[in-house]
Amino acid sequence: MDIVRAFTYITDDEEWQSKVPITLILGIIPIINLVVIGWMLDLIRNMIDGAEKPMPDWQNLGENFVERWTAGLMTGIAALIYMIPSIVILMVLGVLLAALRLGFLSILITGVFMGVYAAVIWMPLSIGMMRYARTRDFNHYLQIGRNIALARENLATLITLAAFILVVSILFSLVSYIPCIGWLLSLVMVGVTAIVAGHLTGQAALEIARNRQGQA
Numbered sequence: 001m002d003i004v005r006a007f008t009y010i011t012d013d014e015e016w017q018s019k020v021p022i023t024l025i026l027g028i029i030p031i032i033n034l035v036v037i038g039w040m041l042d043l044i045r046n047m048i049d050g051a052e053k054p055m056p057d058w059q060n061l062g063e064n065f066v067e068r069w070t071a072g073l074m075t076g077i078a079a080l081i082y083m084i085p086s087i088v089i090l091m092v093l094g095v096l097l098a099a100l101r102l103g104f105l106s107i108l109i110t111g112v113f114m115g116v117y118a119a120v121i122w123m124p125l126s127i128g129m130m131r132y133a134r135t136r137d138f139n140h141y142l143q144i145g146r147n148i149a150l151a152r153e154n155l156a157t158l159i160t161l162a163a164f165i166l167v168v169s170i171l172f173s174l175v176s177y178i179p180c181i182g183w184l185l186s187l188v189m190v191g192v193t194a195i196v197a198g199h200l201t202g203q204a205a206l207e208i209a210r211n212r213q214g215q216a
Helices: 005-012 016-027 034-048 063-102 104-133 142-151 157-173 180-188 188-215
Strands: none
Touching: 005 104, 005 142, 005 188, 016 034, 016 157, 034 063, 034 104, 034 188, 063 157, 104 157, 104 188, 142 157, 157 180, 157 188, 180 188
């Protein structure tokens, strides 16, 4: 995987000056910005299919909007489904911690639990997203056991992906501290994240596909 390539691929596309601004603008608008998640899924699919210039365009926006917005919504719903166990555990944990009256320690324990759970569940969720990006079959998200198995088989790739996305997230968060323009740049972070993290996820999907072919 190549973190630098996740940035440089953008200008390899002669149409990037039309594709990128629309992605950034749509990413600013709440609810509407789900379409950017769908756009990112198209980017991942294009990479899996071996497209030379994988960044999707926004031609026929009316036709593509509903499909991409729905795909983004389905991905959000999938994320909520994966979080259901943590919600149940947090309810039980909250009652226990309240009874023990541990004060700040209760907050710390809850925070650590949520952090660990999110890190662990992110891997099969990412696998599900890669599979869903290719087929638009929501069942790929629901095949949690299968996604966990694939995550175990490709643990090194997913850890690398997580590390790269973490680095990118830190870089983007630092952008918000730039005087005068930081607040403006922070507004477009949804679109920028989709452009960069989508490419990184596509790279991971390709690496996983090659690993599976090598094992065949």
